[in-house]
Amino acid sequence: MPLKIAVSGKGGVGKTTVAALLASQYARDGMDVVAVDADPASSLPAALGVPQEVRKDIVPLSEMLDVIEERTGARPGESYGSMFSLNPKVDDLVDKYAVQGNEGVRVMVLGTVKAPGSGCFCPESALLKNLMSHLVLDKEHVVIMDMEAGLEHLGRSTVRSVDVLLVVVEPGRRSVETAIRIADMARSLGIGNVLAVLNKVGDDAQENELLSLLDEGGIEAAAVIYHDKALVSADLAGRPTSSPGAEGAIASLRKRIGVLR
Numbered sequence: 001m002p003l004k005i006a007v008s009g010k011g012g013v014g015k016t017t018v019a020a021l022l023a024s025q026y027a028r029d030g031m032d033v034v035a036v037d038a039d040p041a042s043s044l045p046a047a048l049g050v051p052q053e054v055r056k057d058i059v060p061l062s063e064m065l066d067v068i069e070e071r072t073g074a075r076p077g078e079s080y081g082s083m084f085s086l087n088p089k090v091d092d093l094v095d096k097y098a099v100q101g102n103e104g105v106r107v108m109v110l111g112t113v114k115a116p117g118s119g120c121f122c123p124e125s126a127l128l129k130n131l132m133s134h135l136v137l138d139k140e141h142v143v144i145m146d147m148e149a150g151l152e153h154l155g156r157s158t159v160r161s162v163d164v165l166l167v168v169v170e171p172g173r174r175s176v177e178t179a180i181r182i183a184d185m186a187r188s189l190g191i192g193n194v195l196a197v198l199n200k201v202g203d204d205a206q207e208n209e210l211l212s213l214l215d216e217g218g219i220e221a222a223a224v225i226y227h228d229k230a231l232v233s234a235d236l237a238g239r240p241t242s243s244p245g246a247e248g249a250i251a252s253l254r255k256r257i258g259v260l261r
Contacts, residue, residue: 004143004161005257009168010178011149014199015039017231018168019146020047020102020241021250026142027103034094035101036132036145037109044146045109048101049240058099060111061131062124067093072123090131102240132161164193164257167219169210170200176210180217193260195222197253202227223253 007019019035027033037044045055061067069075071088098106110128132145145162165186167179183194196219201207207224214221230243 002141002143003163003257004145005164005166006145006147006162007166007168008147008182009149010170010175013168013170013175014225015149015168016041016043016047016146017241017246018166018197018199018225018250019044019144021246022166022253023048023101023105023142023144024103024240024242025247025250025254026144027105031142033103033105033142033144034098035105035107036143037107038128038132039146039148040111042109042111045099045101045107047235047241048105048107050099050101050107054099058109060109061093061097062111062128064097067097068123068127072126074123076122076124088127088130090127093131162191164195164260165191166195166197166222166253168197168199169214169221170198171202171206171210173213176213176217179214179219183217183219193257195220195253195256195260197222197249198224200227201225222256223249225249 005022007015007022009015016039023033023035035044035048042058042060045058046052050058065076071090094106094108098108101107108131110131165183167182169175169179179196183196186194196214198207198210198221201210201224211221225246228243228245231241231246233239234241234243
């Protein structure tokens with residue numbers, strides 16, 4: 001069955017690391033994987049091994065003014081107040097504009113809508129929302145969405161069509177509190193499958209404390225990634241995100257997702 005997974009959490013917890021590891025593993029097993037970078041920081045291409053010479057030329061979809069005008073009938077910044085399509089054609093955008101990453105993963109960089117408020121009624125917002133909601137999938141497709149930090153994206157209804165929402169949590173009360181708020185909002189939008197991924201865990205005591213706090217908040221923890229120098233080294237060197245320990249944790253996460261499906 002097609003599968004759409006969104007990865008969220010407080011800023012800096014390692015959402016991109018989890019998204020990249022997950023995308024690479026699914027691709028390695030023969031799935032057709034589309035990794036969607038919906039985080040304004042846009043570090044997913046690097047985490048998936050897209051070469052620097054390719055990354056420097058990536059233009060986020062939200063900044064492709066000609067494409068937005070062609071698909072919606074209005075040009076961002078010039079046509080506010082005019083009519084534009086709320087259901088623009090999007091089914092060919094991944095094939096046209098995605099770049100190739102590690103293990104054959106296709107990476108699509110969305111960018112963000114540079115307008116005040118989360119409910120921007122504008123052509124670029126219409127295009128991004130439609131792409132997120134209506135990616136055409138068949139039974140061998142997996143979509144992994146690396147979302148922007150915090151809660152704001154949930155207010156746009158961009159994740160209502162996801163099958164599983166992963167909330168990444170690092171040691172710290174603020175991270176757990178953010179995860180609980182994200183999970184509550186996700187469930188209110190009709191997302192039934194919400195799982196936590198513990199990241200940067202230092203020892204068993206930290207793991208047990210996080211598990212206890214998440215259990216109190218009603219969130220199941222599906223994987224634990226311990227603090228790993230190999231992940232840090234890969235990031236610093238610009239290599240694809242990977243380490244034996246993290247790969248094992250992500251394999252366990254995939255098994256849990258498979259049960260949910």
